[in-house]
Amino acid sequence: KxxxxxxxxxxxxxxxxxxxxxxxxxxxxxxxxxxxxxLKSYISQDELQQLVLAQxxxxxxxxxxxxxxxxxxxxxxNFDRCQExxxxxxxxxxxxxxSNNYLNILQSIKDSGYYTENAEEACLFVLSLDTLDRDSLSxxxxxxxxxxxxxxxxxxxxxxxxxxxxxxxxxPNYTEDLGFDIGRAMxxxxxxxxxxxxxxxxxxxxxxHKQHPDRGGDPGYVKDAVFPAVQQYFLAFKGxxxxxxxxxxxxxxxxxxxxxxxxxxxxxxxxxxxxxDMQDERCGEDNDEYERWDYNNLxxxxxxxxxxxxxxxxxxxxxxxxxxxCVPVILSNGWQLPxxxxxxxxxxxxTIDERLLLQVPEILRT
Numbered sequence: 001k002x003x004x005x006x007x008x009x010x011x012x013x014x015x016x017x018x019x020x021x022x023x024x025x026x027x028x029x030x031x032x033x034x035x036x037x038x039l040k041s042y043i044s045q046d047e048l049q050q051l052v053l054a055q056x057x058x059x060x061x062x063x064x065x066x067x068x069x070x071x072x073x074x075x076x077x078n079f080d081r082c083q084e085x086x087x088x089x090x091x092x093x094x095x096x097x098x099s100n101n102y103l104n105i106l107q108s109i110k111d112s113g114y115y116t117e118n119a120e121e122a123c124l125f126v127l128s129l130d131t132l133d134r135d136s137l138s139x140x141x142x143x144x145x146x147x148x149x150x151x152x153x154x155x156x157x158x159x160x161x162x163x164x165x166x167x168x169x170x171x172p173n174y175t176e177d178l179g180f181d182i183g184r185a186m187x188x189x190x191x192x193x194x195x196x197x198x199x200x201x202x203x204x205x206x207x208x209h210k211q212h213p214d215r216g217g218d219p220g221y222v223k224d225a226v227f228p229a230v231q232q233y234f235l236a237f238k239g240x241x242x243x244x245x246x247x248x249x250x251x252x253x254x255x256x257x258x259x260x261x262x263x264x265x266x267x268x269x270x271x272x273x274x275x276x277d278m279q280d281e282r283c284g285e286d287n288d289e290y291e292r293w294d295y296n297n298l299x300x301x302x303x304x305x306x307x308x309x310x311x312x313x314x315x316x317x318x319x320x321x322x323x324x325x326c327v328p329v330i331l332s333n334g335w336q337l338p339x340x341x342x343x344x345x346x347x348x349x350x351t352i353d354e355r356l357l358l359q360v361p362e363i364l365r366t
Contacts, residue, residue: 015339016162016188016203068158068183071201076184078160081123087114088122090129094148098130099140101208105164125154125161133167134178145180158185165189166207167312172245174311190338191314197336206338207314221300222325228303229325234262235361236302236326238295239317241267241286242310243278250308250331250354255286263361264298265306266290299324304364308332309354322348329364331357 068076087109092098098106109115109126116122129148133140142148149155163185169175176189176196187198190207197204222229241251254265268290269275269283299305305321309332318338321328328349330337337345345351352360 016205019203019339019342068181069196069198071184071186071198073201076159076201077186081160084121084123085114086116086118086122087112087124087126088116088119088154089126090152092128094129096129096142098128099132101166102130102132102164119154122154123160127152127161127163131163131165131178134165135167135170136179137170138167141179145178149180155183158183161185163187163189164205166205167191169312171311174246191312192336193313193334194336195334200341204336204338204340206319207312207316208319209316218323220323220325228327231301231303231326232262233264233298233302235265235304235306235329235364236263236298237265237267237306237308237317238290238293238298239267240271241269243269243280243283245311247309247311250357251310253357254306254308255282256358257361258289264293264302266293299326302326304329304350306331306360309335314338329360331360 089106089109106126106128119125127149129142129145130140131142131145135141149158155161158181161182161184163178163182165178165187166189168178168189168191176191176193186201186203188203188205190205192202192204235257237254239251241254242248243252251267254267257263258265266286266289268287269279270287270290272278275283299320302324303326305317305324305326305328307315307317307321307328307330309315313332313335315332318328318330330349330351331354333354337343337349350364352363356363
């Protein structure tokens, strides 16, 4: 697999903090510039107090329950804590090992100018508990997470907290359930669906490999200032396919487009421990064809690169394709693209409905 360029985790953290800082400053500026006009009041002091309590302390109002799925910065974030933008990381009191990726994220925060060891001056809180992989079948999955977060001193139903996640759900449905209630916490997550994404509150992250280094990596492979570049292959993809289950429909049909010339789309069934028990009648032929093509050669010598969804909406190929200078053709219905609120992805990528797979070459040529 290809490595990304330079200090990825530092850049990832920096981009995340920039988005959060922008949102906080924007709202503070908007509120500070509201005209101070005295209007006649049609609400009593008691009624006003009830509304305030409902906004900031919903549990004190009988019959009121906040819908955290509709959180926005204005409703679920306490700006009074943010005289300065400081980030606090909880001490590791559980002695639960964290993955290297999560340790790199935490270290990037500590190395930044935003980190504080004083929880009282913090604007934002980050867990020391690793939440990147919430697949219950994973070795990195931490159990009893609800109990662990509820007993945190400053948790307060997640208010002013940021939770990082790359993988959620498990076989066969791979839902976006993290296995615990994040409450009013902001979610920085890969493979997040637009229907679950809370605009101007959550942050959509790109998916990257668990073994990805925190520093170094190869540079990009763009060879020409002309974009998109005319390459040897018009459209390419090389990757695994799933014989059945979620994410299988698109990849199982790619062989219809593969012409061994300008359209190179090859898949393999060889993944997982029991792939031979699950194989279908095409697996043998697909596996043989798959071995004839070099992954890096396809990426760097194709004009368009297919980025179909996997078991989850996001794919490693999104970043790998961008690095290779190949135009991503995304087939992942409902995927909230990484940092999509601040990056104009339609100017650099092409998104096509998964149901139009067999029409993709024709669409790209028009």
